[in-house]
Amino acid sequence: MKLLSATLSALLAVALPAPAQTILPDATMEAPPMGTQAGLDAWVHTFRPRALAAGIPAATFDATMRDVAFNPKVIERDRNQNEFTKTIWDYLDTAVSEDRIALGRKALAANSALLDRIEDTYGVDKEIVTAVWGLESAYGTFRGDLPVIGSLATLAYDGRRAAFFEAELIAALKIIDGGHVTDFRGSWAGASGHTQFMPTSWENFAVDFDGDGKRNLWSDDPADALASTAAYLRHWGWQKGALWGLEVRLPDGFDYNQTTEAIRKPVADWAALGVQPMSGGSLPDYGPASILLPGGSRGAAFLIFSNFQVIEKYNTADAYVIGIGHLADRLKGGPAIAASWPRDLRALTLPERRELQERLGAAGFDPGGVDGRMGPKTIAAVKAFQTVRGLVPDGYPSLDILTRLR
Incomplete structure (x- = not known):
């Protein structure tokens, strides 16, 4: 058949005029x-x-x-x-809405056998896999x-x-x-797909969990997609049963210069400084941890562990990671975030974020470039500026900070 096909192709090439060149x-x-x-x-x-x-x-x-x-x-x-x-509170209002929690619990129940097999196979908590599914495609309803x-x-x-x-x-x-x-x-x-894989992630991590010979993340059956997500998280070091983080209460007089992902301490050290779980009791120990203030000193504080960095491999934004982690906690029956947020503040616009970075750099505080993204270097620059000005160094890039730089 191959020989016949080649012969026909050759005859057609002779019989037909060559296509016009572009x-x-x-x-x-x-x-x-x-x-x-x-x-x-x-x-x-x-x-x-x-x-x-x-x-x-x-x-x-x-x-x-x-x-x-x-x-x-x-x-x-x-x-x-x-x-x-978006501000962290506006983002979480949508990402971890009561509707998304309710639909997530239904998705867990409807796919319990599948999710249990995935958890057993890959050692990744089924609630985290479901939370990724819920945030990425509303449990497969919009891909x-x-x-x-x-x-x-x-x-x-x-x-x-x-x-x-x-x-x-x-x-x-x-x-x-x-x-x-x-x-x-x-x-x-x-x-x-169901969990919004990039093509290279499909190439490197997608699995054929249903055994049909395809790594199909796009069909109505979510088996391959959910298992691929678990395989991805396992690759980056997910610890089953460990927390991504938890809401904590900081003591009066706490040194806010320590509220950065760059500073990691043993849990015992944080406890010795007076850090306590918001829900009471003693701090759980899942290895070295950091304190994060995604909404500044007036918002919730989180003690974050290595699973936080694993979720970051999916999306580096703190809001996304907290959204995934908190949604998973709610699917397990955990409480809502207890602390209030500074809802009187608004998010900076893109031009304002760029201006903030430009003015920080001009004032001698390196923001790591001018791209409008409030990454770790920009947060560190804001902290340094706040320290010099005698402000609470929480690193929150507010309109007040921009105004002070003008």
């Missing part, structure tokens, strides 16, 4: 403006050799990328991710409706994280070339 812009032509369909088309042309060198067959690349569309809304979402732009290839191509072309999204796009093309998915849709960032 005329592509040369180096002397003016480059199309950024952020346009023409710009994306030109980028696809330059990306093609890299994709083929990475093992993508030319036929797969050409068929998949021929009509890829530039999506400006993807760029907008990339610049304004909820985990980084994303954007073309994954278009989103990844748009982001790679945009250039802010070009190398990262090019690697994801190549992995996505491999998924298509292998016939693993037909309707490849997902979120604005190219994540897809």
